Amino acid sequence: MLQIGRSRVYRPQTFCITGCPKTIDDQDDPFMKYVIDLDPTHLVLRITVTGTVTDPATRELYASLGHVAVAGGPYAAIFDLSGITGNQLSIETVLDLARKRPAVPGKRHRVVVAPRPEEYGLFRMFERLRDDMHGQFHFVFSVDEAYAMLGVSSENFSQRLFPEQLAA
Helix, strand or coil, X not given: CEXXXXXXXXXXXXXXXXXXXXXXXXXXXXXXXXXXXXXXXXXXXXXXXXXXXCHHHHHHHHHHHXXXXXXXXCCEEEEEEXXXXXXXXXXXXXXXXXXXXXXXXXXXXXXEECCCHHHHHHHXXXXXHCHHHCCCEEEECXXXXXXXXXXXXXXXXXXXXXXXXXXX
């Protein structure tokens, strides 16, 4: 069940979208983590996000992804949000990031794996706010659907770009 309401911390005009406590396991890691992998053959970036999404961590991910994406490409991208367990992302952060230059520039497809309605809704809002990217975002429920859409497989992602010290 989706709940939309004011965040518990007072911030003018700040709303958070969160899942009901029944949908979030208390034993889940409360911190957002992410990795960025590359399929060098098809030039596809895979961004895998886990944990609870927060404003600072999302801004860090956006900056890291932008830094990685300018080094090559043009890239297609898969945003795998299936490991997200909670969402504390404010509407202000979504608005701010939608106004910035795309983290992954170019006209290639971005496929968003969003099995939970919270993440689906936030990415749809992001897409609508960014006028110049209509038609580039596609939404699916599983990473296998994303792989099929771009003609890749998990084995193709052989290079870990962030954090660099981990193997893909």
